[in-house]
Amino acid sequence: MDASSVSRAPLDPPLLCDDAESVVATLDRLYRTQIEFLQAGFQAFKASELQGRVRAVYPMARLVIDEDHAPIPAATFGFADQPGVYEGSFTRIDLFRGHLTKQFAHIIENHDRPIEVGLSETPIPLPFAFPDGMNVGDGFDAAAMTRLKRHFDMPALALMDDRIVNGDIRSGPGDPLPLGLFTAPRVDYSLHRLRHYCGTAPEHFQNFVLFTNYQVYVDGFVQRAEALVRDPDSGYTAFVEPGGRILRKDGTAIGVPAQRSPQMPAYHLVREGHQGVTMINIGVGPSNAKTITDHVAVLRPNAWIMLGHCAGLRNTQRLGDYVLAHAYHRDDHVLDDDLPVWVPIPALAEVQQALEKAVADVTGLDALGVKRIMRTGTVASTDNRNWELREQHEPDRALSLSRAIALDMESATVAANGFRFRVPYGTLLCVSDKPLHGELKLPGMADDFYRRQVAQHLDIGFRTMELLRALPPEQLQSRKLRSFNEVPLQ
Numbered sequence: 047m048d049a050s051s052v053s054r055a056p057l058d059p060p061l062l063c064d065d066a067e068s069v070v071a072t073l074d075r076l077y078r079t080q081i082e083f084l085q086a087g088f089q090a091f092k093a094s095e096l097q098g099r100v101r102a103v104y105p106m107a108r109l110v111i112d113e114d115h116a117p118i119p120a121a122t123f124g125f126a127d128q129p130g131v132y133e134g135s136f137t138r139i140d141l142f143r144g145h146l147t148k149q150f151a152h153i154i155e156n157h158d159r160p161i162e163v164g165l166s167e168t169p170i171p172l173p174f175a176f177p178d179g180m181n182v183g184d185g186f187d188a189a190a191m192t193r194l195k196r197h198f199d200m201p202a203l204a205l206m207d208d209r210i211v212n213g214d215i216r217s218g219p220g221d222p223l224p225l226g227l228f229t230a231p232r233v234d235y236s237l238h239r240l241r242h243y244c245g246t247a248p249e250h251f252q253n254f255v256l257f258t259n260y261q262v263y264v265d266g267f268v269q270r271a272e273a274l275v276r277d278p279d280s281g282y283t284a285f286v287e288p289g290g291r292i293l294r295k296d297g298t299a300i301g302v303p304a305q306r307s308p309q310m311p312a313y314h315l316v317r318e319g320h321q322g323v324t325m326i327n328i329g330v331g332p333s334n335a336k337t338i339t340d341h342v343a344v345l346r347p348n349a350w351i352m353l354g355h356c357a358g359l360r361n362t363q364r365l366g367d368y369v370l371a372h373a374y375h376r377d378d379h380v381l382d383d384d385l386p387v388w389v390p391i392p393a394l395a396e397v398q399q400a401l402e403k404a405v406a407d408v409t410g411l412d413a414l415g416v417k418r419i420m421r422t423g424t425v426a427s428t429d430n431r432n433w434e435l436r437e438q439h440e441p442d443r444a445l446s447l448s449r450a451i452a453l454d455m456e457s458a459t460v461a462a463n464g465f466r467f468r469v470p471y472g473t474l475l476c477v478s479d480k481p482l483h484g485e486l487k488l489p490g491m492a493d494d495f496y497r498r499q500v501a502q503h504l505d506i507g508f509r510t511m512e513l514l515r516a517l518p519p520e521q522l523q524s525r526k527l528r529s530f531n532e533v534p535l536q
Contacts, residue, residue, distance in 0.1 A: 051098035055083035060108075060164030066150035069107060072163040073146070074139040076105035080165075084175035084198070091197055099197055102175070104135040104230040106166035107150075108222075109534060111157060122523045123536035124152025126223075132534055134225030135166045137234050138177060141249055144319060145346050148519070149535050166230075169199035174234035178247070205231040208340075211467055212384055213529060226535035227468065228344050236341035243338060244326060245288030245308035248345065252314055252322035254511040255342060255350040257460055259330055263353060264313060266504045267325045271315040284316040310338050323511050328456065332378035332429050335459035343467035346536070348522055349397060349514050351472045352460045353507045356425065356452040358477035359445055363452075366499050368420040368506075370401055371473035374458035375426035375448040381462050391458070391465050394524050396517060397472035397510075404509035405474075408502060423451040425473060427458030452477065468527040468536055474510070476503050 056079060063069040080102035087100035109132040118125040126132060139146065150161060172194070173180050194200075209215050210224045217223055228236075237248045258264065268287070274280040275293055285293040288311040289304030304311075312326045326342075328334045342350065356369055372393045406416050426445055445453070457473040464471025476499055514522060523536060 053087070053098055053100050055080045055102040057165055060162050062160040062162055064154070064160045066147045066154060069150045069161045069163055070139060070143055070146050073105045073107065073136050074143070076163070076165060077137065077139055080104070080170055081175040084170060084172060087198070088172060088175070088180075091194065096197055101199060102170045104137055104166050104168045104170055105139075106133055106135045106164060106168075107225060108133045108162040108164070109153060109157070109159060109225060110162075111159065115157075118156050121152070121156060122520050122525050122528070124149055124534060125156040126153075126534045127531045128223075130223045132225040133166075133222040134535065135168050135230035137170075137174070137230040138237060138248075141237075142346070146535075153534050168205065168230060171201040171231065171234070172198035173201065174231070174238070177237070179241070201231065201235065205229055206235045207232070208384065210533065211343075224533050226533055233344045236344040239341045240312075240345075243308060243310045243341070244312035245304045246286055246290065246312050246314065250286040250314040250316065250324075251312065251320070251342070251345050251347075252316065252324040253320045253345075253348040254323045254515060255347050256323060256325040256507050256511070257328050257335070257338070257350060257352045257354075257456070258325065259328055259334075259354050259456060260500075261327060262500050263504060264311070264325060264327045266500050267313055267315075270504065270508070271313065271323075274315060282315050282317050282322055284314075286314040286316060288312065310334065321515055323508065331455050332380045332427060332459040335378075335456040336380045336463060339460055339463040339467070339469075343463065343469055347469055348519065349470040349472070349511075350460065350464060351397070351401070351474065351507065351510060352457045353503055354454060354456060354475055355478035356454040356457075356475040357479055358452055359426075360421070360451055363421065363477050365477055365479070366419075367477045368405060368503075369425060369452040369473075369475040369477065370398065370405075370420055370422045371425040371452075371457055371461065371475070372398070372422050373424040374461050375424050375445070375450050376458045376462060377444070378427045378429045378455070378459050380429065380459060381466070385462050385466050389462075389465075391461050392526050394470050394472065394526060396522050396524065397470050397514065400510045400513040400517075401472050401474050401506070403513060404506045407509050408505045421451050424448050425457050425475065426450040426453045427455055428453060429455065465527065468523075470514075470522055470524060470527070472510075474503075474506060 061072055063072060084102045090096040111126045111129045113129045115129045211227050215224055240248050271285045272293060274282045275285045275295055276297060283295055287303050288308050289302055291299060291301040291303045293299045310326055310328050312324055315323045326338060328338050374391050376387050405420055452475055461471045
């Protein structure tokens, strides 16, 4: 076989599937066949037995909606807004089996149409055929990489952009419309990035995600998670740390923690059906917030919430008071090209109500008492950690005009990316200083504040996730997150 010849995995004919289980099972079978073919080709390459190119492709699903299509006003997902042919490529069906089964079931029920399942024309890049990482060996160098590119498809950035979620797809007459928010290469890219940034495999991530930027919150989460796993009545089955250490219900542990902390470590309190809680320490700044939410979004979590600290902007606030964001003053800039600042980021009633109820449940206060310790309003997010050092006339004016009650660096990015990716979002912050009023973080004061407030703030985060988990997915997936001409798969 010469270097220009191409060896392909088996090309199964497309199948029409009338039920969601058949759709997902067929996608899974096709995907496994394709990546096993690539893996075998790589082994032949390492043994110097490969002569031509090896190509495998992602499985795909196609939905055809006729001109007699009627809108479905009551649904929040699982339907097409307009007639047309919808196509999407898929990967790692083992990770998304439950989600895809539910989504396809809604589509088939809403439209009374079968789903065609077959193979796409999108090549699977060789590194993405190894979900646990591709081991190339110590002798692999630049020359070996050059040879590898002659034999296999490699990741192509043109196939991994966010044109669909950003609404930048321009389909001509007869062109297929996107079936889902992400292409398979985009999903694979993010799954590999999650492992890199968070230090745990994607399959451990849970559907309810807490973001924080303080290690003290992670320490509290770890302590709480280990206790809950050992509690036979908690419903949680395991606790997973960066590096892959897994604490099981019987108190035994397998694996070892990471020797070095990853950039944004993730910790997973596991529940059946991925219904547990993941906490990620995203570090400081809107760039980190965008990076991690760009990748967590492909897992289609049920909700994500920011738990962090903020500067209180009102003299009537006290250190330790809570701030529930109802709106966001976006001065963080990292999403300006993807989601212009003139786009409003609405509060989602289901998340807001859960957060407010969780504060009441944990503190034991009545409505008036909650009002004394929690303000609702606009949270401003900045990309300048030392914003206090700027000449204050213009910043003060902007904050006053927006009626902002608190300022941080991450919340607006987390919320805006939730809006962009159709992931329900929320923010509950704790006032840790009041720079505009001369109350700065002093070491002794800060230590005492952390001891008093972190445990309660975490309790509220856990309680919020319990309340959200009890909601039907159709209720939590707000129609506020749908664009017009939305993709069928959410």
